[in-house]
Structure formats: C-alpha cells, structure tokens
Amino acid sequence: MTRHPLVHLAHAATFALTLAVLAACGSQAQEHGNIAPAQVSIAPVVSRDIATSDEFTGRIAAVETVELRPRVGGYIERVNYEEGQEVKKGQVLFTLDARTYQAEFDRAQAELSRARSRAALAASELARAQKMADVRAISTEEFEQRRAATSQAASDVSAAEAGVAVARLNLEFTQVRAPIDGLAGRALVTTGNLASPDATVLTTLVSLNPVHVYFEGDEQTYLRHNQQARDDGRGASRDARNPVRVGLSSEQGYPHVGVLDFMDNQVDPGTGTIRARAVLDNSDRLFTPGLFARVQLIGSEPESALLIDDKAVLTDQDRKYVYVLGADKTAVRKDVTLGRMVDGLRVVESGLAAGDQVVVSGVQKIFFPGMPLDAKPQAPGLAAAVASSP
Known part of the structure; x- marks a missing residue:
C-alpha cells in the first residue's frame, strides 16, 4: 500500500521536533552545572x-448590659459623667429636679411628727383611764374606747413612717x-429635658x-467534641470548663485564652447549630462588646x-509541594499532604x-x-516562637 507524500512529510516533521526537544534538554542539563546558585x-x-481543634466565628458581648431609666419623673438638672468613660457602681450619672420630692419628704416628716404626738396623747389618756378603771371611776365602754384610740394612733404612726420612707426613696x-x-x-437625655419614670432611657451601661x-457550632462538630471528650476521659463541654482560644480580627492566631462556661440546652432545628459561650478576662480592656x-x-x-511556614508551599495543578535543601546544597522537591493552620x-x-x-x-528563584x-x-x-511556646 502506497502512502501519500503528505504523510511522509508529517512523520519527518514529528521526528525532527523530537530530536530538537531532546537536544534542548541535553543542553539544559549541561548548563545546570554552570548556573548561579539561587x-x-x-x-x-x-x-x-x-x-x-475547631474554629468558629463569634462576637464579644458584655456580661451585664443596662438601659438606665429613672425611677421617678422630672426634668434633668445635670448630667454628671463624661460620655464614653468608665463609671463605678453607685456613681451619680444624672440629677433630676428634686424640689417637688424634697417638699413631699418634708410633708411626710411633718405628718409623722403629728402622728407620733397623737399616739403619745392617746397613750397618756389610756394610762389615766386604766387608773380610773381600777377604781371603777369610768365605765368599761369608755376604757375600751381609749384603748382603741391608742391602737389607732400607733397604726397612724406606722403609716406615717411608711410615707416618710417612700418620700425618702423618691x-x-x-x-x-x-x-x-x-x-x-x-x-440620650440632656439637661432641661423631661424624663418619664421607668420609660425614658437616659443612657446605656455595659460591664467590661x-x-x-458567643459562637455557634454545627451539629456534627457538637457530636464529635462530645465523643472526643468521652474518649479522652474529659467532661463534656456542657459539664466542664474546657479551654478555648480567641483572636480578634487584627491579630494573628489565637493569643487569648478563656474557658467555655455555657452550652445551650438544644440544637436549633432551623439552622442545625447550637450556641455556646466562653468567658474571657478583660483586665487590660482589650475587648469591647460587639x-x-x-x-x-x-x-x-x-x-x-x-509544621512549616505556609509561604513555603507551592502548587502544581492539584498537588502541593515544597523545596528542601538537599545534602549537596541543591533544591529537592517534596510533595506534601497538608493539614490545618496552627498559630500561623x-x-x-x-x-x-x-x-x-x-x-x-x-522559592520563585528556583526554576x-x-x-x-x-x-x-x-x-x-514565627516558627521559632511556636517551637518554643508551651
């Protein structure tokens, strides 16, 4: 069977290209010995x-959050704190116009004095009535009236004392x-504005x-952690204060250590997650709620x-590899299987x-x-710091 001349030309071209590639490879191999070290x-x-470990995203939250509202109504007379600054428990933050409440307190005290005077008079009259009753100088009915008046006067004193206590609180x-x-x-309300009792929010306070x-984990992670706790002989996260590590968005790794102190009582069926909470020391005021x-x-x-520095890892299609220094001070490629990140x-x-x-x-200089x-x-x-850390 006679082949077409074009077929012979194609075979000849392929053979020539193969020879050229082999010659180039041989030339490159000869030049390796003369190339400058990278x-x-x-x-x-x-x-x-x-x-x-497992990683989650969460939010910092204050242990205590308070919307400060007045217990009595009135016009704001003074704002006694600097906005955005720390305050102490019991510190006066707002002062309301107190003149009306001062007058009510004075009136309640006057009423208490009057009630005590009436009670003293009733007690004196009861004592005289007792002496007269002993010699039958007054009737039994009149004596009982004096005793009832004394009891009523004592009740009036108690009511007046309660009125003074309420006025003092107000x-x-x-x-x-x-x-x-x-x-x-x-x-939120400044001097001269009216604040309604138990309604107007004056400001907000957050503990530091x-x-x-707070963070949420999926159902599989929750089950796996419980199984690991049982296998290791540790208490489950719901029962034990297991350690957690926390990092802010501006930080590398997880430099802050806390403990898990709360696990919700059920998995949310809508999202398949369960909420957990850790507690952190904030003595240096590094964390801000939110x-x-x-x-x-x-x-x-x-x-x-x-562990290695992640910058050393190179990619060849679907494979990961690194270069290591060989015994003859040459680059040796090693394919690697990688895991998670730990401390960078x-x-x-x-x-x-x-x-x-x-x-x-x-590594870009290694051809x-x-x-x-x-x-x-x-x-x-970083590597030295991680190697020497406990």
Missing part, C-alpha cells in the same frame, strides 16, 4: 505537640446612679470585665505534628520529616529541582 532562606520543620431616686461598674454610653464570647472574634475550641489531647503555621501530614530544611523565601542553592537560615520569627 539565594534563598530556609527554616527547619517545626515539631510540636498540638491538639485537634427623693433619692432623683439622683440616678450607675447600678454596675462599666462603660457608659452617650447621654470579664466579657463573654467586636468580631475568632474562636478555637480544643477538641482532643495534644499529639505530635510537623501549616500542619504537614506527610511528605516531610523532622530536621528537613524548607525553603521559605526565594527546576536540583538547582544549586545559596541557603541562609531565616531570621528567628
């Missing part, structure tokens, strides 16, 4: 015990005090130390793991060994495996 920084693989309530230690908001962090927070909940006992470093599940020197910076390297140790930084 200047890179290396860092050792960090070996550290870490615990499995007078005291004209000074609106902070019910908690905390941070005061802006004054400690603070809560801030976004990242929460890490520890799930199991610590296990040994290898990436967990390596397979592909590396403790002691490997991983290229962290300058092929086997390229000579001029490697210098990376300045102590």
Whole structure:
C-alpha cells in the first residue's frame, strides 16, 4: 500500500521536533552545572505537640448590659459623667429636679411628727383611764374606747413612717446612679429635658470585665467534641470548663485564652447549630462588646505534628509541594499532604520529616529541582516562637 507524500512529510516533521526537544534538554542539563546558585532562606520543620481543634466565628458581648431609666419623673438638672468613660457602681450619672420630692419628704416628716404626738396623747389618756378603771371611776365602754384610740394612733404612726420612707426613696431616686461598674454610653437625655419614670432611657451601661464570647457550632462538630471528650476521659463541654482560644480580627492566631462556661440546652432545628459561650478576662480592656472574634475550641489531647511556614508551599495543578535543601546544597522537591493552620503555621501530614530544611523565601528563584542553592537560615520569627511556646 502506497502512502501519500503528505504523510511522509508529517512523520519527518514529528521526528525532527523530537530530536530538537531532546537536544534542548541535553543542553539544559549541561548548563545546570554552570548556573548561579539561587539565594534563598530556609527554616527547619517545626515539631510540636498540638491538639485537634475547631474554629468558629463569634462576637464579644458584655456580661451585664443596662438601659438606665429613672425611677421617678422630672426634668434633668445635670448630667454628671463624661460620655464614653468608665463609671463605678453607685456613681451619680444624672440629677433630676428634686424640689417637688424634697417638699413631699418634708410633708411626710411633718405628718409623722403629728402622728407620733397623737399616739403619745392617746397613750397618756389610756394610762389615766386604766387608773380610773381600777377604781371603777369610768365605765368599761369608755376604757375600751381609749384603748382603741391608742391602737389607732400607733397604726397612724406606722403609716406615717411608711410615707416618710417612700418620700425618702423618691427623693433619692432623683439622683440616678450607675447600678454596675462599666462603660457608659452617650447621654440620650440632656439637661432641661423631661424624663418619664421607668420609660425614658437616659443612657446605656455595659460591664467590661470579664466579657463573654458567643459562637455557634454545627451539629456534627457538637457530636464529635462530645465523643472526643468521652474518649479522652474529659467532661463534656456542657459539664466542664474546657479551654478555648480567641483572636480578634487584627491579630494573628489565637493569643487569648478563656474557658467555655455555657452550652445551650438544644440544637436549633432551623439552622442545625447550637450556641455556646466562653468567658474571657478583660483586665487590660482589650475587648469591647460587639467586636468580631475568632474562636478555637480544643477538641482532643495534644499529639505530635510537623509544621512549616505556609509561604513555603507551592502548587502544581492539584498537588502541593515544597523545596528542601538537599545534602549537596541543591533544591529537592517534596510533595506534601497538608493539614490545618496552627498559630500561623501549616500542619504537614506527610511528605516531610523532622530536621528537613524548607525553603521559605526565594522559592520563585528556583526554576527546576536540583538547582544549586545559596541557603541562609531565616531570621528567628514565627516558627521559632511556636517551637518554643508551651
């Protein structure tokens, strides 16, 4: 069978292209020995015990939040605090016009004095009536009337004392005090405005130390954590104050440590999540209610793991790999299987060994495996801090 001339030309072109590629590869291999070493920084693989954990998003919330309202009505006479500043429990924040309540208090005291005078007179008359009754100088009916008058006078004194107590409270309530230690908001009602009792919100107060962090976890995570707690012999999160770590949006990792102190009593059937709460110390006033927070909940006992700087990881289609410094000071490619992030470093599940020197910076200068390297140790930084942390 005779082939068409075009077929012969196609085969000849393919053969020539193959020879050209092989020649280029051979030329590149010859040039590797003369190429200048790539200047890179290396860092050792960090070996550290870490615990499995899950990450959530949450919000900082005050333990106590108060909408401050007056217990009596009146016009605001003074605002006695600086808006946005911390206040102490019992500090006077607002003063209402107290003249009406002062007059009512004075009237109640006068009524109490009058009632006590009447009670003293009734007691004196009862004593005289008792002496007269002993010698039968007055009738039994008149004696009983004197006794009843004395009892009535004593009741009038008690009523007047209660009236004085109410008037005193109303007078005291004209000074609106902070019910908690905390941070005061802006004054919503200022001098000269009318405040209605138990209705007008004067300002808001939030406590600052400690603070809560609320977050929600899905049903599978909730079940897994309970199983891990049983396997490790720890109490479940509902029963034990398990540790949590928290980081703000401006921070790396989870530098703040708290404890879980509340787990809701049911999973929300609409979202499939359950709400949890952690408590954090806020002595340094770093946390403000309403801030976004990242929460890490520890799930199991610590296990040994290898960690590297995430900047060292390269991608080749669906594979992840890193370059390490070989024994002959050349770049050795190693494919790796990666895990989660821990304190800014990436967990390596397979592909590396403790002691490997991983290229962290300058990887863009490595054009092929086997390229000579001029490697210098990376300045102590995050990896060293993580390796030395407890």
